[in-house]
Amino acid sequence: MAIGFKSQCVPTYRVLTEDQIKEIHLATLEVLEKVGVRILDEEGIQLLKEAGCQVKNENVLQIPRGLVEESIHSAPSSIQIYNRKGNEVMQLGGDHVYFGLGTDLIYTYDLKTGSLRRSCLQDVVNAAKTGDCLEEIDFIASFALAQDVPTNLMYIECFKALLENSIKPIFFTAAGAEDLSVILQMAEVVAGDEARLREKPFLIHYSEPTSPLSHSKSAIRKLFLCADKGIPINYTPALLAGATGPVTLAGAITVANAEALSGVVLHQRRAKGAPIISGFVATTMDMLTSTAVYGGPEFRLTHSACTDLYHYYGLPVWGTAGASDAHCFDQQAAMEATFSILMGTLEGANLIHDVGYLGQGLIGSPATIVMGSEIISYVKRIRRGFDISQEQIAMEVIQKVGPGGNFLTTESTRRLHRQEHWRPKYMNRDNPDMWKEKGSKTYGERVTQKALEILETHRPEPLPDSVRQKLEELIKKAEKSLMGIKFVV
Amino acid sequence: MPLFEKLIESVIQGEEGSVRECVQQALSDHIPVKEILNDGLIKAINIVGEKFKKSEFYVPDVLWSAQAMKAGIELIQPFFQKSDVPPLAKVVIGTVEGDIHEIGKNLVAMMVEANGFEVINLGVDVPPERFVESVRAHQAKICMMSALLTTTMPTMKKIIEALKEAGLAGRVKTMVGGAPVTKQFALEIGADGYSPDAPGAAELAKEWIAG
Ligand code: B12
Numbered sequence: 250m251a252i253g254f255k256s257q258c259v260p261t262y263r264v265l266t267e268d269q270i271k272e273i274h275l276a277t278l279e280v281l282e283k284v285g286v287r288i289l290d291e292e293g294i295q296l297l298k299e300a301g302c303q304v305k306n307e308n309v310l311q312i313p314r315g316l317v318e319e320s321i322h323s324a325p326s327s328i329q330i331y332n333r334k335g336n337e338v339m340q341l342g343g344d345h346v347y348f349g350l351g352t353d354l355i356y357t358y359d360l361k362t363g364s365l366r367r368s369c370l371q372d373v374v375n376a377a378k379t380g381d382c383l384e385e386i387d388f389i390a391s392f393a394l395a396q397d398v399p400t401n402l403m404y405i406e407c408f409k410a411l412l413e414n415s416i417k418p419i420f421f422t423a424a425g426a427e428d429l430s431v432i433l434q435m436a437e438v439v440a441g442d443e444a445r446l447r448e449k450p451f452l453i454h455y456s457e458p459t460s461p462l463s464h465s466k467s468a469i470r471k472l473f474l475c476a477d478k479g480i481p482i483n484y485t486p487a488l489l490a491g492a493t494g495p496v497t498l499a500g501a502i503t504v505a506n507a508e509a510l511s512g513v514v515l516h517q518r519r520a521k522g523a524p525i526i527s528g529f530v531a532t533t534m535d536m537l538t539s540t541a542v543y544g545g546p547e548f549r550l551t552h553s554a555c556t557d558l559y560h561y562y563g564l565p566v567w568g569t570a571g572a573s574d575a576h577c578f579d580q581q582a583a584m585e586a587t588f589s590i591l592m593g594t595l596e597g598a599n600l601i602h603d604v605g606y607l608g609q610g611l612i613g614s615p616a617t618i619v620m621g622s623e624i625i626s627y628v629k630r631i632r633r634g635f636d637i638s639q640e641q642i643a644m645e646v647i648q649k650v651g652p653g654g655n656f657l658t659t660e661s662t663r664r665l666h667r668q669e670h671w672r673p674k675y676m677n678r679d680n681p682d683m684w685k686e687k688g689s690k691t692y693g694e695r696v697t698q699k700a701l702e703i704l705e706t707h708r709p710e711p712l713p714d715s716v717r718q719k720l721e722e723l724i725k726k727a728e729k730s731l732m733g734i735k736f737v738v
Numbered sequence: 739m740p741l742f743e744k745l746i747e748s749v750i751q752g753e754e755g756s757v758r759e760c761v762q763q764a765l766s767d768h769i770p771v772k773e774i775l776n777d778g779l780i781k782a783i784n785i786v787g788e789k790f791k792k793s794e795f796y797v798p799d800v801l802w803s804a805q806a807m808k809a810g811i812e813l814i815q816p817f818f819q820k821s822d823v824p825p826l827a828k829v830v831i832g833t834v835e836g837d838i839h840e841i842g843k844n845l846v847a848m849m850v851e852a853n854g855f856e857v858i859n860l861g862v863d864v865p866p867e868r869f870v871e872s873v874r875a876h877q878a879k880i881c882m883m884s885a886l887l888t889t890t891m892p893t894m895k896k897i898i899e900a901l902k903e904a905g906l907a908g909r910v911k912t913m914v915g916g917a918p919v920t921k922q923f924a925l926e927i928g929a930d931g932y933s934p935d936a937p938g939a940a941e942l943a944k945e946w947i948a949g
Contacts, residue, residue, distance in 0.1 A: 355918045400889045
């Protein structure tokens with residue numbers, strides 16, 4: 250056997266070579282330095298000016314490469330995320346892969362009626378419970394948009410529902426810095442106080458720059474608020490190739506990367522060493538229907554490139570998978586979820602959101618989350634690979650059983666089958682008669698049933714009463730201070 | 739190739755320079771402006787629309803044709819008053835206050851323009867007052883509002899009401915759209931029209947103007 254032989258084989262995948270990474274990185278730096286980015290916030294402009302950026306015109310600033318490199322260095326390469334109870338659960342960075350839900354879906358594909366309807370707060374509760382119960386879901390998010398709650402309180406009520414129905418880390422959006430600051434106060438109450446929340450964050454805020462190459466006032470205010478408080482923020486653009494970015498994938502990647510890295514610069518200049526998860530989505534706009542594509546092959550290619558880039562930078566990287574363009578939970582949904590989860594896992598993105606997303610980011614389906622969890626489990630088995638050690642090759646067993654024997658009764662089969670062979674939870678492996686006997690159910694029917702069962706039987710660990718009370722008080726106050734006011738956009 | 743055939747082909751191919759040449763030629767041949775518009779430019783863009791419906795053309799193809807057509811219209815516009823061509827109907831469009839999604843709105847603006855309207859694009863995060871002012875100042879026939887957030891959709895209702903209060907109700911038609919907007923919602927807030935996509939918006943606008 251060769252010296253230094255590694256017996257564990259682990260399938261991984263990358264799309265860019267080191268030279269190609271450098272090529273894109275240099276192009277990104279050139280965009281930042283020559284084209285610049287539009288900053289729609291006075292404080293943001295001031296901060297960049299002080300950091301040595303040139304004002305190209307009015308609110309477009311050119312960022313020198315030294316500043317970009319410096320910010321990439323000062324941002325942490327790994328972020329520890331805790332759950333609501335203060336246990337370490339996600340180490341974002343390197344090639345650790347975690348999966349979770351997305352946010353803000355307007356419609357819900359109803360489990361009981363099998364039809365589309367507008368989402369409400371109960372759907373957020375349902376998503377939290379579902380995510381809490383499924384072991385492959387590492388973090389939760391609102392999933393649905395609570396349209397039965399007054400606008401300015403929507404994200405606050407969602408956050409409360411998430412806190413109450415799961416202990417898993419929370420990935421969340423907000424309408425503006427106004428409601429975000431209330432949400433952070435709520436999180437402080439749960440953690441104990443501001444310092445303890447900073448020390449053991451169980452939440453990640455999600456905000457985004459605007460493609461092409463712009464940062465809205467609201468996005469910058471959220472970015473700064475999180476930077477100041479040391480709350481992990483996921484600041485990542487969603488570019489549509491051919492519409493808000495170049496039609497070519499390399500061009501789209503370059504522009505989206507410039508948007509993401511200018512976010513890192515703003516963030517690190519505001520608070521050196523504060524936790525940020527970066528990266529981008531660069532998908533296509535469908536040139537016939539003019540819709541934003543969530544399940545296409547280009548999405549996967551550009552995202553694999555994104556992950557390669559951020560592994561090279563040594564920054565935690567965001568991802569998207571388990572999502573589909575299909576409007577209902579059907580074969581297309583399964584196909585697109587599978588491809589994306591497979592590629593997202595093999596490329597090694599850290600914080601992969603949007604499991605269970607349908608209808609191009611407009612429709613949520615709890616059954617699709619359950620399906621996603623099984624695909625994740627399947628794919629993680631692939632990623633674990635297998636061991637080629639002497640023991641695993643099992644020469645002795647092979648000799649013992651010999652030609653014509655059977656391996657079913659060997660000690661090694663009994664001892665190792667559980668760890669070697671992956672076991673499905675909802676997928677069908679019955680023989681035809683058994684399948685008929687069990688009601689000839691499709692995969693869709695089985696996971697829908699599982700999703701319903703979770704909602705009926707899963708009891709998440711409740712928040713302590715004292716905490717609940719304090720949250721109520723905060724929300725009462727927010728009702729007074731936020732109702733009717735206009736948020737900065 | 740006869741002049742009009744070339745003009746139409748140039749619009750279809752999105753060749754701006756060639757469209758300008760053809761229109762110049764037609765003008766110096768004293769062909770009536772109305773004819774250049776109806777039998778040339780509009781005929782061409784209708785063919786483009788048909789091709790789009792049959793998935794022969796994609797959105798970028800349509801937009802190139804639209805731009806080429808616009809170049810032609812710019813050349814003949816100064817002669818509209820002298821001929822019997824009515825001025826182009828004006829459309830005010832914007833993304834409503836609180837909302838910065840602009841891709842869909844801009845697509846609608848381009849498609850509408852491609853169908854022979856003059857479009858006043860107010861941009862994003864537009865407060866109701868600006869819609870009203872703009873409709874009044876330009877005597878716009880149609881006011882189009884885009885919203886991509888359920889949270890900003892209610893602002894469309896405010897704009898429709900503000901237009902009424904400003905006494906513009908009978909004079910301007912309102913059209914709403916954006917991913918979360920539905921026909922049902924449009925009805926509820928008293929909008930005159932709705933379309934799920936840009937070609938539909940242009941189609942409806944044309945119907946309205948045709949009476
Ligand atoms: C791209 C995008 C963004 C970009 C926009 C970039 C830009 N320059 O416009 C950025 C990153 C800035 C963004 C920001 C946000 N976004 Co956004 N975004 C999208 C996304 C993925 C695609 C939208 C798009 O451009 N589609 C392509 C265009 C061509 O389609 P379209 O806009 O629908 O337009 C077509 C039709 O609707 C129609 N139409 C449009 N307007 C009009 C007008 C008239 C009169 C007519 C007749 C027809 C019509 O014709 C168009 C062409 O066919 C959607 C998801 C989706 N599937 O829609 C989310 C989505 C709309 N965003 C969403 C959210 C939550 C946000 C943020 C609040 C996130 C955050 N917390 O920061 C912010 C809000 C910022 C703000 N205040 O506006 C949610 C909305 C949920 C809700 N509340 O209703 C969505 C649905 C995604 C999701 N589920 O999370 N977003």
